[in-house]
Amino acid sequence: MSHFSLSLKTGEKLLLLAPFDAGKSTLARILAGLCPKYLSGELAGDLMVDGHDLRETEPWELVRSVGYVSQNPQEQFVAQTVEDELAFPLESLGVDRKEMHRQVEESLTRWGLVSLKSDSEAELSGGERKRVLLALNCMLDPACWILDESFDDLDSQWRRYLSECIKGTNHSVLVLASRYLPQFDGLFDRFGVLDGGSFVEGSLDEVKGHFARLSGDDELCPLVREPADGNLRRLDAKGIEVHKTRLGDEKRKVFDLSVPGFTLSSGQIVTLLGLNGSGKSTFARLCCGLDVPSQGVFFLDGQTADTDVLNRNVGYLFQNPDLQIFLPTVRDELSWSLVRERKYGKEQIGEMVGEVADLFGLSLDETPSTMSYPKRKNLQAAVYYLLDRPFYILDELDNALTYRKAEDLVRLLYGKGSGILVITHDRSFARLVADDGYEIVDGRMRSI
Amino acid sequence: MTTDTFIAGKGFLYTLDPRAKVLVWLCAVSFFFWPIRLCGLVFMVALLFVLSLYGVGGKATLRVLRSILPMLVFMVVFMPFGFRTGRAMWTVGGFPVVTWEAFWQTLLLMSRFVGITYSCTLFLSTTKMHQVMLAFLWYRIPYKTVLVITLAFTYIPFVSDSFHEISDSHRLRQASGKTRRTPLRDMLPTLTSALVVSLRGIPYLAMSLEQRGYGRKGKRSVYHDLSGYHHAVPQTLLAVLVFGTCLYLFR
Numbered sequence: 275m276s277h278f279s280l281s282l283k284t285g286e287k288l289l290l291l292a293p294f295d296a297g298k299s300t301l302a303r304i305l306a307g308l309c310p311k312y313l314s315g316e317l318a319g320d321l322m323v324d325g326h327d328l329r330e331t332e333p334w335e336l337v338r339s340v341g342y343v344s345q346n347p348q349e350q351f352v353a354q355t356v357e358d359e360l361a362f363p364l365e366s367l368g369v370d371r372k373e374m375h376r377q378v379e380e381s382l383t384r385w386g387l388v389s390l391k392s393d394s395e396a397e398l399s400g401g402e403r404k405r406v407l408l409a410l411n412c413m414l415d416p417a418c419w420i421l422d423e424s425f426d427d428l429d430s431q432w433r434r435y436l437s438e439c440i441k442g443t444n445h446s447v448l449v450l451a452s453r454y455l456p457q458f459d460g461l462f463d464r465f466g467v468l469d470g471g472s473f474v475e476g477s478l479d480e481v482k483g484h485f486a487r488l489s490g491d492d493e494l495c496p497l498v499r500e501p502a503d504g505n506l507r508r509l510d511a512k513g514i515e516v517h518k519t520r521l522g523d524e525k526r527k528v529f530d531l532s533v534p535g536f537t538l539s540s541g542q543i544v545t546l547l548g549l550n551g552s553g554k555s556t557f558a559r560l561c562c563g564l565d566v567p568s569q570g571v572f573f574l575d576g577q578t579a580d581t582d583v584l585n586r587n588v589g590y591l592f593q594n595p596d597l598q599i600f601l602p603t604v605r606d607e608l609s610w611s612l613v614r615e616r617k618y619g620k621e622q623i624g625e626m627v628g629e630v631a632d633l634f635g636l637s638l639d640e641t642p643s644t645m646s647y648p649k650r651k652n653l654q655a656a657v658y659y660l661l662d663r664p665f666y667i668l669d670e671l672d673n674a675l676t677y678r679k680a681e682d683l684v685r686l687l688y689g690k691g692s693g694i695l696v697i698t699h700d701r702s703f704a705r706l707v708a709d710d711g712y713e714i715v716d717g718r719m720r721s722i
Numbered sequence: 723m724t725t726d727t728f729i730a731g732k733g734f735l736y737t738l739d740p741r742a743k744v745l746v747w748l749c750a751v752s753f754f755f756w757p758i759r760l761c762g763l764v765f766m767v768a769l770l771f772v773l774s775l776y777g778v779g780g781k782a783t784l785r786v787l788r789s790i791l792p793m794l795v796f797m798v799v800f801m802p803f804g805f806r807t808g809r810a811m812w813t814v815g816g817f818p819v820v821t822w823e824a825f826w827q828t829l830l831l832m833s834r835f836v837g838i839t840y841s842c843t844l845f846l847s848t849t850k851m852h853q854v855m856l857a858f859l860w861y862r863i864p865y866k867t868v869l870v871i872t873l874a875f876t877y878i879p880f881v882s883d884s885f886h887e888i889s890d891s892h893r894l895r896q897a898s899g900k901t902r903r904t905p906l907r908d909m910l911p912t913l914t915s916a917l918v919v920s921l922r923g924i925p926y927l928a929m930s931l932e933q934r935g936y937g938r939k940g941k942r943s944v945y946h947d948l949s950g951y952h953h954a955v956p957q958t959l960l961a962v963l964v965f966g967t968c969l970y971l972f973r
Contacts, residue, residue, distance in 0.1 A: 306933065308929050308932075308933065311929075312925050312926075312928065312929045332932065332937060333929070333932040333933050333937075334932050334933075334934075334935050334936060334937040334938045335938070336933075337933075337934070337935040337938075342933065349923075349926040349929075349930065350926075350930045350933070351930070352927065352930045352931050352934055354725075354726040354728075354850075354851045354852075354876060355850075355852075358851075358852055358945070361945035361946075362934045362935075363934040363935045364943070365935075365942050365943050365944060365945055366934060366935025366936055366938050366942060367935055367938070367943075368940055368941055368942060368943045369943055370943065371943060371944065371945065371947070374943065374945050375945070378945070394725065394726035396725060396726070396883065521728075521729050521730065562894060564890050564894070585893050585894055585896060586896055586897070586898050587898065588894075589894065590894055592891070596919075597887050597888075597891060598891045600888060600891075600915030600918055600919060601911075601915070610895065610911075611895040611896070611897065614895075614896070614897060616897075617897070643918075643922060657895065661895060661898070662898065663898070
């Protein structure tokens with residue numbers, strides 16, 4: 275990022291669109307006073323937020339000045355329960371106990387988190403985690419809100435609520451996004467795009483046009499599906515029931531999910547929709563054999579499939595790529611499974627890995643942990659592409675990616691003739707990639 | 723790095739005043755460091771085991787045992803090599819494989835290890851982390867120290883959680899066909915990855931703590947309180963008395 279210049283007055287609301295890997299999160303962290311203190315890099319220029327010179331201000335002095343909601347909510351949790359997470363900054367500010375309880379209760383109620391208040395971060399779904407951080411931000415109501423892809427992970431109800439909160443605040447709001455969502459209509463008074471590390475401002479239409487050219491989203495068209503040929507595979511689930519008790523909950527709340535029937539065949543793309551915490555990821559974990567249902571059976575090509583069979587046949591791209599990529603370089607990540615397969619020689623593995631890296635636009639010597647979030651998602655997809663699974667589950671793949679990029683990844687995996695289950699909150703994206711789908715409503719999955 | 727260790731359950735351990743519980747826990751852990759007879763250690767381990775079964779249930783109790791099982795096996799296999807003197811317990815072709823001294827020392831070490839593990843897990847699974855924090859603060863321990871202690875309590879289970887998540891992820895990246903299982907060989911990359919993930923989480927935690935106002939000058943307020951507990955002193959005295967008696971009886 276260079277020659278970046280931006281000024282936001284009190285009450286102004288700016289939407290900053292930026293394509294894949296353009297430096298949105300780095301910008302957000304710089305504005306929150308966290309970069310370069312915690313992340314490597316050099317910073318030059320003037321940075322003032324709410325009267326604070328960010329180059330001389332510590333992050334703890336900015337609690338009431340800057341509210342930053344990260345794209346990856348897991349990295350921002352500090353307390354063991356949702357309630358304590360909300361209370362922590364109020365304790366730091368020395369707020370009176372009675373007032374703290376009032377504010378925390380109010381936030382929990384507003385963001386639909388009352389029933390989750392004693393849950394730990396690990397027990398929450400991706401959307402619920404995002405809601406906790408947004409509730410915290412709205413509760414503190416800082417002078418400047420920095421929301422990095424905050425609409426992603428949320429279902430339509432909470433996206434609407436977040437829009438209302440942005441509309442209702444008289445503080446400055448900067449929303450960083452990698453695609454234009456219908457929820458943005460009428461929400462912002464300024465628009466910009468991050469192009470080559472510089473800020474380019476314009477009217478909504480100008481910015482949308484500029485962004486479409488940068489990301490290729492102007493060429494959006496529904497994914498062309500062709501009937502799969504050759505060896506047709508089929509994954510079925512019948513009578514699946516899940517009953518889970520949350521360990522730390524004194525009231526012993528039970529999570530229930532019921533799937534009377536589910537089918538996925540080679541060359542088919544189906545979507546799974548549902549509210550935050552409805553059990554979409556739980557079902558995905560069952561499908562690939564990471565968890566075992568309380569009742570019901572999975573079938574692969576008509577034969578009962580145990581967890582080991584499901585592990586080897588269903589590729590599951592987790593919602594959070596960081597839980598699936600750990601090795602020092604992209605090359606290591608891509609070759610990990612091939613080396614263990616003992617089917618290919620060293621040279622052959624090198625060739626395969628090189629081809630896939632080119633296909634997914636990855637550099638083999640890059641370090642995954644320092645790559646941007648969308649690029650890590652790209653790597654995650656490349657790892658599974660090499661595994662050549664007959665079925666793939668893509669859990670909220672479209673988060674933080676442009677429609678075009680997410681569609682490209684689906685196309686690449688679909689190109690292998692696999693059956694694909696796409697989990698998403700975005701109905702526009704669902705319509706773009708699939709004709710059929712399922713939805714989870716009140717703990718029950720049904721065909722739509 | 724915020725893995726919660728609390729398991730909701732029943733029993734007097736949940737109603738015990740957290741301030742007294744901290745002391746009971748410290749007494750229980752220190753008990754295993756005293757020169758106690760083996761029968762005393764076994765008695766205490768059995769007591770903790772029963773309390774755990776009653777408090778957090780059989781599943782959670784056995785899970786702890788399963789997690790330390792490799793360490794116990796390691797002790798059984800390697801301890802006898804450290805004690806070669808004394809009467810032979812088991813000989814092969816005239817060669818003493820295990821001596822009675824080694825046998826008793828192994829039992830002693832295992833009892834201590836199991837006892838300390840159950841004391842800690844029982845304390846953390848029956849006490850909410852904010853109660854642990856408040857109890858330490860009540861003993862006038864500075865907030866920064868208490869925060870570090872409580873974060874350490876959540877860090878170890880976080881490493882364990884990461885290990886399981888990475889194992890899951892590696893499991894999904896196996897070859898399509900049946901391959902020979904190499905659990906020990908596969909464990910090394912999983913363990914390395916878990917450690918890398920855990921270490922990578924530390925700067926993010928520090929970043930988020932500062933963003934939440936940790937480091938500010940001025941007095942922090944406290945969200946929770948221990949007003950529901952009224953018997954810290956008698957419970958503490960009773961606990962000290964019980965452990966003192968046990969120490970006297972099994973010295």
